[in-house]
Amino acid sequence: xxxxxxxxxxxxxxxxxxxxxxxxxxxxxxxxxxxxxxxxxxxxxxxxxxxxxxxxxxxxxxxxxxxxxxxxxxxxxxxxxxxxxxxxxxxxxxxxxxxxxxxxxxxxxxxxxxxxxxxxxxxxxxxxxxxxxxxxxxxxxxxxxxxxxxxxxxxxxxxxxxxxxxxxxxxxxxxxxxxxxxxxxxxxxxxxx
Numbered sequence: 001x002x003x004x005x006x007x008x009x010x011x012x013x014x015x016x017x018x019x020x021x022x023x024x025x026x027x028x029x030x031x032x033x034x035x036x037x038x039x040x041x042x043x044x045x046x047x048x049x050x051x052x053x054x055x056x057x058x059x060x061x062x063x064x065x066x067x068x069x070x071x072x073x074x075x076x077x078x079x080x081x082x083x084x085x086x087x088x089x090x091x092x093x094x095x096x097x098x099x100x101x102x103x104x105x106x107x108x109x110x111x112x113x114x115x116x117x118x119x120x121x122x123x124x125x126x127x128x129x130x131x132x133x134x135x136x137x138x139x140x141x142x143x144x145x146x147x148x149x150x151x152x153x154x155x156x157x158x159x160x161x162x163x164x165x166x167x168x169x170x171x172x173x174x175x176x177x178x179x180x181x182x183x184x185x186x187x188x189x190x191x192x193x
Contacts, residue, residue, distance in 0.1 A: 002046040005034055006131055010166060016104065016173030020181065023104045023173070047084050054081040069156060073137035076130040083127040100186065108174050109183050109190040116191060124174075125167050132163020 008030055016023040033039060054077045065071045094102040110116040111124065136159035143152035150158070175181065183191065 001042065002050060003135075005043055008034070010128065010131070010170070013107075013170045013174065014166065017169060018173075020104045027103055044088070047088055051081045051084050054078065069137045069140040069153070072133050072160075073141070076134040076137065079126055079130045080134060083123070083130070086123075087127070098189065100190075104174075105184055105187045106190070108181055109187045111174055112181050112183065113191040121171070125171070128167040128170065129160075129163045132166065133160050136160040136163075 012023065012026050012030055015026045034043060058074055058078045058081075061070075062074055065074050091102045091106075094100045094106050100106055110120040136156040139159055140152050140156035143155060146152070147155060
């Protein structure tokens with residue numbers, strides 16, 4: 001369930017290439033599903049389980065990881081656990097304390113403001129690449145044979161490369177350097193203005 005949500009969330013962010021208004025429209029449609037109180041509760045529980053189990057597995061397996069995909073699996077999992085704590089916490093604070101719609105503008109305020117973007121660019125970039133890297137490492141571990149002449153390792157590297165491309169397209173859509181994103185007044189509290 002968490003993987004499906006992250007996939008939809010990344011799709012929504014990719015839609016930012018079409019513009020902020022289109023990104024928000026797609027988000028509104030997706031929110032009909034994931035902002036349902038029952039679905040949202042299950043998602044939050046899934047995030048908590050993923051964080052706890054991920055940290056536990058990292059501690060348990062960090063010395064046993066010998067191959068590059070084993071290490072990729074461990075370190076991307078650890079980064080995703082840290083990211084989930086920060087990201088979900090920030091969204092919940094934005095909604096309940098700041099009373100902001102945690103939409104496109106909530107996410108891009110820091111991404112488009114110097115020096116905050118020195119944190120947010122690697123923060124979001126590593127999260128997206130880590131999601132694909134984690135998926136690639138699991139894929140490599142689970143696959144037993146070549147598909148269409150590609151070894152499991154080649155398939156995993158293709159998944160990781162896809163993650164890098166998705167990250168690049170998302171940054172294109174989410175940053176004002178390329179798209180002229182303007183932060184509305186109510187979201188400027190996020191950047192100290």
